[in-house]
C-alpha cells in the first residue's frame with residue numbers, strides 16, 4: 314500500500330477522569346478528578362494514532378461533531394482536516410461554563426482545540442508510516458531532551474469529602490511547607506527551574522514563599538504566576554522585590570493593557586498564557602510591548618505545527634517562548650516534548666502538571682524524567698501507545714465521578730462557603 318492510499322477509517326473519543334491533587338489557585342481549588350479525553354484514529358492499514366486533550370463537556374460536543382470529518386482522509390491530509398473542522402465548528406458554539414483558568418472550557422477556541430487533537434493523532438500516524446518520530450516531521454529535534462520546570466502549588470492535605478486516600482505531598486500553605494514540596498519534587502524529578510502557582514494568599518505571603526524558595530534553591534530560576542489575581546497597583550508595588558527574585562513574572566494582573574502598564578514598572582520580563590491566546594492578541598501585544606515571553610500550549614493554539622509557527626513569530630517580534638500546562642497525562646507530555654524538541658527558540662523550561670498525576674493511560678506506566686528533562690523519543694510517531702485496560706479504568710472513573718466541567722470555584726466553596734472567587738482579589 315502506498316502511503317497516500319492509507320485512509321482513516323474510524324475516529325474514537327473517550328472521556329477519562331484521573332485523580333488530581335487538591336491544588337489551590339486564583340479561582341479556588343482543583344476537584345478530586347481531572348477530565349481529559351483520548352482520541353484514537355484507526356487506519357485502513359491497521360494502525361492507531363492517538364492524542365490527548367481537554368475533557369470538559371463543550372469540548373466533547375465539539376470533538377463529537379468533528380469525529381466523522383476525518384474518516385476517509387489520509388493521515389497526511391492535515392490541511393483538509395483543518396478546513397473541514399473550521400467549516401463545521403463555529404466560534405463560541407458548545408455552551409457550558411467558561412472558566413478562565415481552564416482552557417478546555419474556552420468555546421471560542423473550539424476549532425483550534427479540535428484541530429490540535431486531530432493533528433497530533435494524525436502526526437502520530439504519519440510518523441508510524443514513515444518510521445520517524447513526530448519531531449522529525451516538525452523539522453527535526455534541536456535538543457535530545459526537553460527541560461521541564463517544577464510546578465509548585467499551595468495545597469491542602471486532602472480533598473473535601475475525602476473521595477480517596479490523601480496524596481503523599483501533604484499540605485503546603487506556608488513558606489516552610491512550600492520549600493518541603495519543592496525539595497521533594499526537585500529530588501524526585503531533578504528539575505532545574507521552579508514555578509509557583511500564586512494568586513492564592515496575599516502577595517506578601519507569596520513573596521515570602523518565593524524568598525524562602527530562593528534561599529533553599531539559590532541557583533534555580535524562579536517564576537510566580539498569580540493568574541491575574543493581583544490588581545495593577547498591587548503588581549506594580551510587588552515588582553521591585555520580585556525583580557530581584559524572578560526569571561519571569563507570569564500573569565500577575567488582568568488584561569493586555571494592564572500588563573503593558575505594569576511592564577513599564579518592572580525589570581523582570583512579563584510572561585503570559587492568559588492575555589495572548591489568539592493572533593489578534595499577539596498583534597495587540599506586539600504594538601503594546603506588554604508581554605515578552607509567550608507560554609504557548611499546542612492544545613489550544615491549533616496543534617504542534619501552529620506552535621512551531623508561533624515560535625517563529627515570537628522570534629520575529631523579539632519575544633521568548635515557553636510552554637503552559639494543565640492537569641494532563643503522558644500522551645500530552647509526549648506531544649509537548651516533540652513540539653519543544655523541534656523549536657530552537659523555546660529556551661525556558663516548560664511547565665508541566667505531570668508530577669501531580671499518579672495515574673496513566675499509556676503502556677509501560679508513567680514517563681520518567683532525568684535531571685528535570687524528558688528524553689525526546691526516537692521511535693516512530695508519538696513514542697507512546699495506549700493501554701486499553703487503563704483507558705477502560707479511567708473512562709469508568711469519568712462515568713462514576715459525576716464531574717462534567719472543571720469548576721474550581723464550586724469546589725473551593727466546599728471548604729469556604731463564602732469564598733467570593735472575585736478577581737483580582739488582591
Ligand code: GKR
Nearest residue numbers: 338414415538586637638640
Ligand atoms: O492547574 O490550577 C491550575 C492552573 O492554574 C491552570 O489552570 C492554569 O491554566 O497552569 C495554568 C497557568 O499557568 O495559568
Ligand code: MG
Nearest residue numbers: 538563564586
Ligand atoms: Mg500561567
